[in-house]
Amino acid sequence: MKMNGKVWKFGNNIDTDAIIPARYLNTTDSKELASHCMEDADPEFAGKVEPGDIIAAGRNFGCGSSREHAPIAIKAAGVACVIAHSFARIFYRNAFNMGLPILECPEGAARIDTGDELELDLDEGIIINLSKKEKYRAQAIPPFMQKLIQAGGLMEYVREQMSAGE
């Protein structure tokens, strides 16, 4: 899968309280959650993000709570992919389960800035920075996660198992 998008850059240890503050967790409505996406890191974000944009961040993106509302809010805000130096483990898992593409790329995370135009090849894990005329290689998506993506997410995978068992 290939995509192009414009970057919004964040720092290290962006926690799930910054991605979607707990005061909005009394709903599961994805549009409502999207309207508060990244609010405590950048209150303007939900108003300026456009479909197909990319979030780039530093170390340990998505640390803190297990709330799946975090990847839901990011995805529903129109963000096409999150690139980070590294991801917190529950967020990493949730993103794949939800079908939100993410790429681990320390080099890219260090070089990419807000406003950069990127071209992503998710299958190959290649990030081309069109603005800076640079190319970064992200860590390959593990085969099992690729299987989840191909199935269409974890629940599709489970549904396949359920029908196989009947």
Next chain:
Amino acid sequence: MPKTISEKILAHHAGKSEVFPDELVEARVDFAFGNDITAPLAIEAFRRAGARKVFDPERIGIIPDHFIPNKDIASAAQAVALRTFAREFHLPWYFEVGRMGIEHALLPEQGLVLPGEVIIGADSHTCTYGALGAFATGVGSTDLAAAMITGRIWFKVPPSIKFVFRGKRKPWVGGKDLILYTIGKIGVDGARYRAMEFTGEVIDSLPMSDRLSMCNMAIEAGAKVGIIAPDAITEEYVSVRAKRPYTFYRSDPDAVYEAVHEWDISDLEPVVALPHSPENVKQVTEIPETPIDQVVIGSCTNGRLEDLRAAAEIMRGRKVAPGVRCIVIPATQKIYMEAMEEGLIEIFIEAEAAVSTPTCGPCLGGYMGILAAGETAVATTNRNFVGRMGHVESKVYLSNPAVAAASAILGRIAHPGEVMSK
């Protein structure tokens, strides 16, 4: 091959003779649960998948605790979703208001999470049960939905990091201080995707409530699990509560660790984590005078009876400082009752603290103690991220219950010894 406790538990649940770090395994789940924030999404996914039954009603927990008792109409609707689901699938471990507690205090207390088990919860602090010698980890709602259907979950086997605590704890230094000290040393991603194994003579003599506080915050170092090998202290705690048979596993002496940290903590004073990260750890004696507006004593980290006893010891016969609100939240109904029988609740109310029914409320900025812009709190909770307890311009200092109580009395962050010497 020699193995760690985490590897042994995973191997057993994956039906394999042994597993290796970074290997992907599918493991049987002994208990799976969610709360009023995470279960609604799991229930939606469960229904969308067309599931008609859960894998085993006895092994699923539904615990409304975050915005419960209902803080507003939307939270009430989420509570209804949980209640309806629990009724429809005849789930015995649904805990209604009046019978509930904060999940990570409630489930060990009820003997529903046990040594040697694989436990998943749609809440990051599920790692608490590592204190019992379980492989317990937080997952998202979709993982919970899948596990409720299949009774299974996939894991990447985490490499283990061993932490050896040597020496003797000073007075007022507890499990909360040990884990904050550890996070201060290795950072909030210092154990990312790893199993943290806590050992050494300090752990050998550490009471269960302190062990639970320690393992509770393993996630704050990015860990998948925090785990302590079960022993006589575990047996004493578990044997009178267990709802199922359980198994003790221990790491082999020559098991392979990715890293080993060995620290002598004999000189360690109680610590606090300064805003806005659990890794900003300083000894209480090292920080400049810090006036406070609010104190919260409670949460899944420090809302147990032993925590309330420590706070009450400081507050007995004293008053909360003028201008400070002190909120005490026993973590379960049982703890609340025992605290009342021991006279602790009376001590808190005489000290002019507010005592609440169990709820996660203020810890995550839900309700029952939200901070205004510019306000500062000392809390026995687990996270002090920007905006965690309210306004983005508020501040939270994390501490143990004795430090929180001493701070409430003096109106500034204080060492418990300072209050007790007056």
